[in-house]
Amino acid sequence: MELSLYDLYQKMLTLMGPTHWWPADSKQQIIIEAILIQNTTEANATRASKLIFEETAYDFGKIAELTTEKLEELVRPAGFMKNKSKAIQTLADWYLSHAQNSQAIHKKYGKDLRKSLLSLHGVGPETADVLLVYVFDQAHFVSDKYARTLFSHLGQPGFADYKSLAKELNTLPEPFSYQDAQEFHGLIDEFGKEYFQRNPTFDQSFLAGDKLIL
Template sequence: MIPVVEVYEQLKRNMPERIWWPAESEWEIIIGSILVQNTNWANVEYSLHNLREKTQFHPEKVAALPLEELQDLIRPSGFYINKGKAIQEIFFWLQDFTFDLAVIEDHYGTNLRKQLLSLRGIGEETADVLLVYIFDGVEFIADRYAQRLFTRLGVEGIEGYKKLKHRVYLPEDFSTAEAKEFHGLIVDFGKEYLKNDTTWAASFLADFSFDPLNS
């Protein structure tokens, strides 16, 4: 298992603090987590702007949008047909619980991740984002930035989301706030230092090494 807390502490010590996920409500996070699939955040922002203008991210208004109108609003994010269907399905599901996130969490308990994965358009990464940012869970989000980071740190055999996630150890006392911060720090680090060999060599983690017995 990879002792990732050492990396978290280095990131926290050397990176500026800021709030992640960049959104004003849980509903905006849910939508953003679907829209960002297979595109960049700049495109997502156009779609979020359109939805904000139309619905103010009131969940009842999002759920009430006709599918074709929803798809047109999110067109800038690409794959808008499938993403529109995914957003509609998850908001119909939330509507079944009158948009009460605490009730949903209590209803599914430890099966919540499995339930999220059963929804259209919700894969491993999106499910973990929702667990951490919406349902206050503690999960390691093994996204592409995380995979690139730990590959740079010399960890082998972590190609793909599941392989890295299964290698990660988070201590039992790791909090939701720390899980959010860890994810955000990795993304920020990746944007600044994981561009190429030169930026990596200039980073404060370039000389970091794991105890081989622990990784």
């Protein structure tokens, strides 16, 4: 069956149910975990996130006051502790400097927000898009490995890296809302965990035989 992008989203949502991604209690937690999850497993990122919560309750004021050594100790389970701790403190300082008001930040930067995020230490394209979707409530697409693998299985194999798919599909078309964008990313990643990491395989999934039309 040929599916538009929105058709694909609706089919996944109907058959999988809502994932309620990103599972977090605050924008601050999402910002921290978007850094921690880089180049590691979800389990390792969760361990580090829990340690940061126990020390600071995700309070950016408290995080800004931590010594470099202390924050690195908390980040350690997620790996790359020096780079990630610096990224977390940089983002915390930046968010604090904007009164931790995500709506005001988006209003200030507008279409340049992604570029501004990319200028911050430790924020690459994937992290920037995650922040746009989950912190700044924008209908962006996260072109992660699961998304590229899924698209390839659905007859769109021409996206070898993050940049290539993001160039083709950065802002989701109407009628996608930012809530849809959040859910779509969650659905794709949950589908990927189920069908791209172990049995059953994609050929046994409910999307087998479908074709995506971009």
